[in-house]
Amino acid sequence: MVSRGEPTRTLVLGGVRSGKSGHGESLLRDHARVRYVATGPTRSSDADWVARVAAHRDRRDDRYTTVETIDVAGALRAEPQTPTLVDDLGNWLAAQLDAVGGWDDDAVDIDDVRSGLCRAIADVTGDLVIISPEVGLSLVPPTPAGRRFQDELGVLNEAVAAVCDRVVLIVAGRVVELPAPPTRAAAPTAAAAPAAAAVAAEAPAPTPTAPGSAPAATFDGPVDPTDAEIFDTIVPPDFGVASAARERQLTLTKPPGALGRLEDIGVWLSSCQGICPPRPLTAPTVVVFAGDHGVARSGVSAFPPEVTAQMVANIASGGAAVNVLARRAGATVRVVDMSVDADTAPEISGYKVRRGSGDLRVTDALTLAEAREALAAGRAIADQLVDSGADLLIGGEMGIGNTTPATVLIGALTRREPVEIVGRGTGIDDAGWIRKTAAIRDGMRRARRHVHDPLSLLAAVAGADLTALAGFLAQAAVRRTPVILDGMVVTAAAMVANELAPGAVRWWLAGHRSVEPAHTIALEHLDLDPVLDLSMRLGEGSGALAALPIVASSVDILTSMATFDEAGVSDRDAEPAGVVTTAAT
Numbered sequence: 001m002v003s004r005g006e007p008t009r010t011l012v013l014g015g016v017r018s019g020k021s022g023h024g025e026s027l028l029r030d031h032a033r034v035r036y037v038a039t040g041p042t043r044s045s046d047a048d049w050v051a052r053v054a055a056h057r058d059r060r061d062d063r064y065t066t067v068e069t070i071d072v073a074g075a076l077r078a079e080p081q082t083p084t085l086v087d088d089l090g091n092w093l094a095a096q097l098d099a100v101g102g103w104d105d106d107a108v109d110i111d112d113v114r115s116g117l118c119r120a121i122a123d124v125t126g127d128l129v130i131i132s133p134e135v136g137l138s139l140v141p142p143t144p145a146g147r148r149f150q151d152e153l154g155v156l157n158e159a160v161a162a163v164c165d166r167v168v169l170i171v172a173g174r175v176v177e178l179p180a181p182p183t184r185a186a187a188p189t190a191a192a193a194p195a196a197a198a199v200a201a202e203a204p205a206p207t208p209t210a211p212g213s214a215p216a217a218t219f220d221g222p223v224d225p226t227d228a229e230i231f232d233t234i235v236p237p238d239f240g241v242a243s244a245a246r247e248r249q250l251t252l253t254k255p256p257g258a259l260g261r262l263e264d265i266g267v268w269l270s271s272c273q274g275i276c277p278p279r280p281l282t283a284p285t286v287v288v289f290a291g292d293h294g295v296a297r298s299g300v301s302a303f304p305p306e307v308t309a310q311m312v313a314n315i316a317s318g319g320a321a322v323n324v325l326a327r328r329a330g331a332t333v334r335v336v337d338m339s340v341d342a343d344t345a346p347e348i349s350g351y352k353v354r355r356g357s358g359d360l361r362v363t364d365a366l367t368l369a370e371a372r373e374a375l376a377a378g379r380a381i382a383d384q385l386v387d388s389g390a391d392l393l394i395g396g397e398m399g400i401g402n403t404t405p406a407t408v409l410i411g412a413l414t415r416r417e418p419v420e421i422v423g424r425g426t427g428i429d430d431a432g433w434i435r436k437t438a439a440i441r442d443g444m445r446r447a448r449r450h451v452h453d454p455l456s457l458l459a460a461v462a463g464a465d466l467t468a469l470a471g472f473l474a475q476a477a478v479r480r481t482p483v484i485l486d487g488m489v490v491t492a493a494a495m496v497a498n499e500l501a502p503g504a505v506r507w508w509l510a511g512h513r514s515v516e517p518a519h520t521i522a523l524e525h526l527d528l529d530p531v532l533d534l535s536m537r538l539g540e541g542s543g544a545l546a547a548l549p550i551v552a553s554s555v556d557i558l559t560s561m562a563t564f565d566e567a568g569v570s571d572r573d574a575e576p577a578g579v580v581t582t583a584a585t
């Protein structure tokens with residue numbers, strides 16, 4: 001395997017003594033330099049272990065540099081470009097379970113380290129081979145610790161496979177190439193297909209009316225929710241195009257890097273579009289997912305729940321902040337009633353799952369069937385917009401009380417204490433803050449047992465609006481369409497979306513940092529750096545829309561600035577006039 005500009009991430013699975021390490025090494029034989037990340041100790045008092053390590057070492061030649069660490073994510077992040085062999089994930093997992101005392105305590109999980117590892121794997125820029133044992137084919141171990149290891153390794157292998165380009169299984173010395181799951185990048189999902197076809201026929205363009213207004217064209221429902229939670233492997237934005245865009249930035253008439261973050265955003269957008277220079281954005285589209293929440297009846301918001309339906313009508317008729325900001329930025333706004341506790345216009349309620357989601361303090365917000373329906377709706381909406389030409393998507397939301405479920409999701413997935421993350425939402429007073437903190441505590445208690453299962457987590461505490469948002473954001477990544485995230489509520493849904501579709505985060509840009517404390521924690525968790533920090537706390541998609549003109553400008557820079565050659569401007573390596581250099585004697 002020689003790097004051809006595009007890195008290849010290969011997961012090599014196999015049983016004990018199957019030849020998996022040897023095969024992994026053979027994949028990197030053409031590289032002049034290979035880093036060997038050893039996840040188990042290379043020195044030990046166990047003679048058999050030492051002999052195994054020595055056998056592995058003898059097979060490798062002096063092209064290898066050995067790094068002994070269980071911080072594989074850290075090692076990959078330190079040198080993402082270096083061709084690397086990681087051997088193996090079994091030792092890594094054992095060390096992680098040791099670190100958290102998780103061998104015999106199912107309540108302790110390693111989800112964060114596993115996600116961190118997957119994100120680091122998704123971000124490598126050089127060839128990577130990861131060796132992992134496949135122990136799921138043997139007997140179910142007789143001890144709790146053995147069963148825990150076997151179960152965790154199954155989950156880990158599946159998660160790592162999702163961010164690798166190839167997965168091979170070594171059996172009896174033979175290499176079996178495991179097929180990738182079918183890709184839906186070019187076509188609507190099976191779940192979304194019927195509705196997408198119906199809307200495509202009715203609404204060929206995403207902007208039948210002026211930017212900023214809610215177009216008359218409707219989203220159709222219902223959708224087939226079967227397997228709504230199963231997403232295709234996310235293909236990252238094109239690394240080769242990113243390199244070309246970075247090169248182009250250096251040719252433009254400015255000191256290298258002088259446009260700072262604007263340059264990075266242009267490079268990202270170029271890599272999302274797979275072309276350099278990128279195409280100007282022509283059809284950015286915001287979808288505002290609206291819903292009511294049972295918990296809002298218990299005094300966790302400064303406003304009454306009736307405001308949700310009233311604001312939905314306001315957005316539909318073009319009078320909300322989201323409409324004003326969208327008009328300025330040239331974006332189209334659509335509003336979708338997922339679970340508003342009132343009847344709304346038929347053109348916005350085609351996907352409605354129910355009236356109001358359940359009170360997360362005491363009951364599931366949705367049934368699993370409703371959660372699948374909401375996820376499928378979000379996915380179908382993303383598909384319809386991409387199919388009809390949207391070239392950038394923004395997820396927005398409107399729902400009195402929705403900062404409570406969003407904070408519960410973030411708290412549960414990042415294991416924070418409620419008081420660290422609770423914010424003032426629409427502006428609750430101190431008494432409301434105390435009620436909200438207690439509601440978040442109760443919701444997190446109910447959420448805790450679902451943190452390993454994104455679909456049941458959404459059903460337990462999120463509600464139909466946030467669940468549809470999660471489906472929308474993940475499906476945008478499946479369809480290789482860039483997204484600008486809005487505030488805390490959208491980012492909470494994004495966290496779950498990235499659990500459903502690992503690597504989806506690479507298609508998302510954080511538009512802004514909301515004043516909600518949970519937002520900063522969620523952004524850190526996703527490793528996202530917001531474009532703006534304007535002390536906003538509105539939702540609707542407003543923060544993302546405020547960032548959109550900056551994103552559009554970053555594209556213009558790459559498309560329209562003159563190069564040094566074109567403008568006849570001297571590049572920095574050119575010799576200044578009048579300076580004569582003489583050869584050294």
Ligand SMILES: O=C(O)c1ccc[n+]([C@@H]2O[C@H](COP(=O)([O-])O)[C@@H](O)[C@H]2O)c1
Pocket residue numbers: 300301302303397398399400401402403404424425426427428486487488489490514515516519536537538539540
């Ligand atoms: O996303 C955010 O950062 C955000 C922060 C504060 C408020 N909101 C919006 O305010 C509403 C929820 O606030 P609350 O106090 O009713 O939970 C909902 O309609 C959100 O769009 C949104």
Ligand SMILES: Cc1cc2nc[nH]c2cc1C
Pocket residue numbers: 303307311397398399426538539540
């Ligand atoms: C008026 C109003 C507008 C909103 N937009 C998003 N959340 C909101 C909450 C309220 C209360």
